[in-house]
Amino acid sequence: MNNDGLNTEKILAIIEPHHPRFLQINEHFKTKSKEDALGSYKTYDLILDFSILKTKEKHLFLKELNKTTKAPIISDLSLAWPDFILKKHPQVVGGLSLVFFSPTSKVEYFAKTPSVQSEIQSFLKMLNLEGIHNHHCHLSFHYPRIISMIINEAYFALEEKLANPEDIDQAMKFGVNYPLGPIEWGQKIGLQNVLDLLQELSQITEDPRYRPSTFLKLNADKSNLK
Amino acid sequence: MDIKHVLVVGAGTMGQGIAQWFLTQKVRVELIDHQYEKANEAKEKIFSNFDLLKSKGKLTQEEITIFKDLLHVTTQEQLSKETDLAIEAIFEDLNVKKDLFHKLDKILPEKTIFASNTSSFPITELGASLRASRRKHFLGLHFFNPATLMKLVEIIQGQDTSADIAIKLKEWFKEKGKTPCLCADAPGFIVNRIARNFYGESLRIAQHYDQERFREIDQIVREVGGFKMGPFELMDLIGIDVNLNVTQSVYEAFFHEPRFKPHRLQKEMVTANKLGKKTKQGFYQYE
DSSP states (O other), rough: OOTTSGGGEEEEEEEESSSSSSHHHHHHHHEEOOHHHHHHHHHHSSSOOOOOOOHHHHHHHHHHHHHHHSOEEEOOTTOOOHHHHHOTTTEEEEEEEEESOOOOOOEEESSSOOOOOOHHHHHHHHOOOOOEEESSOSSSHHHHHHHHHHHHHHHHHHTTTTOOOHHHHHHHHHHHHOOOOOHHHHHHHHHHHHHHHHHHHHHHHHHHHGGOOOHHHHHSSTOOOO | OOEEEEEEEEEHHHHHHHHHHHTTTTTTEEOOOSSHHHHHHHHHHHHHHHHHHHHHSSSSSHHHHHHHTTTEEOOOGGOOEEEEETEOOOOSSSHHHHHHHHHHHHHHHHOOOEEEOSSSOOOHHHHHHHHHHTTEEEEEEEEEESSOOOEEEEEEEEEEEOOOHHHHHHHHHTTTEEEEEEEOOTOOOOOTHTTTHHHHHHHHHSSSHHHHHHHHHHHHHHTTTOSSSOOOHHHHOOHHHHHHHHHHHHHHHTSSSGGGGGHHHHHHHTTTOOOOOGGGGSBOOOO
């Protein structure tokens, strides 16, 4: 039992080594990869699912996980559709957006109950993070959605040779006091995460406003040319 | 590049701020306005600002004496031929601006750089009917309010603008402590374009009038995103109508690109005259 009241012995954290917070989380919790977690039959009190998956993959993973354990799940839904996941998986009692870098070290989350809220806050405190509760997280978390659209626009601007990356970043910082320029912000979040979210929003809503910039696609980690 | 003499046309908020900033760089400033009295009032306001800064210990008497001596309110008929840079900061009417530049083109020497502080009109279009030699010296200089404090100046190159002049101007502003950013001539330039979905996406998250939703979105944007203000409180501060006008302008200029589509909620607020702080009711209520 740690000082924040979380019994880490009875908590399973599902996380891949490439997750930006893998080492930090590994220090505090028993961790397993997605594949290993599906093979595990130990009784846990709580599952912390940090798999970074879009809606369809998340849904399939949680479906498989449900065969393994009935423990409540707090899942990273940075790239997934919260309303859909909650509807299909009553086992999910909370969600958070850990993937999208925050300049203030704060994390957007939602919780079905006050006790889950408390658990999330305790867990985040262990990682020197603070949680901000979002009670209306339907299509996506708010911050990732807004910042992805801003970053996407910056990449459209680059694509059209409107200005160089440094001037774009400087303009947004010194013109409208952004804490970071959108180009550097995208680097910190990871352009693939930005691209994945935009593609997910596009697929769910079929709204053309979420069309990613070709230049963003080109520069994303996995060069997704879908 | 050496800029020793600037003409500022338009004695409104931006013109006054731009004039004041150049004065603090020890640049001679001629200030004109189609209403002569307005230019004089701006001069008095600038002088009053300097006095206030001196009372706060931010300027010395020697400095404000120099700055005040450098400001001259004049008329179009009496403009100096030594003008290095002429900046237009009049109200946003395309034909009025074009007419102004035509008149100045006949009065001012060929070496004078012409600049528009417009946020709405294409720079290329503003300078299109000027003679070719002038078009090379024609660009946008988009200052941010208040021009005396905000470091950013967008330097917008029209299709005919000399790249050399734009770069040298950038260097000059940088030496003077501004943060100049070069950009091509496109709707919204850099800031007004890239900032659009700070508001647009937030409106789509909210979907309808719900102060609890506005408060939550503002809180998340501020606390998780690190922004100084959330989108709804910022729209209330700027003016919901002002923000909508910029959005509509960018949307039209991009031939209805979906990313820039205005939101019904914003239009409803403006129609209901709920414009923000200035009407004491916007997304939030004010005393």
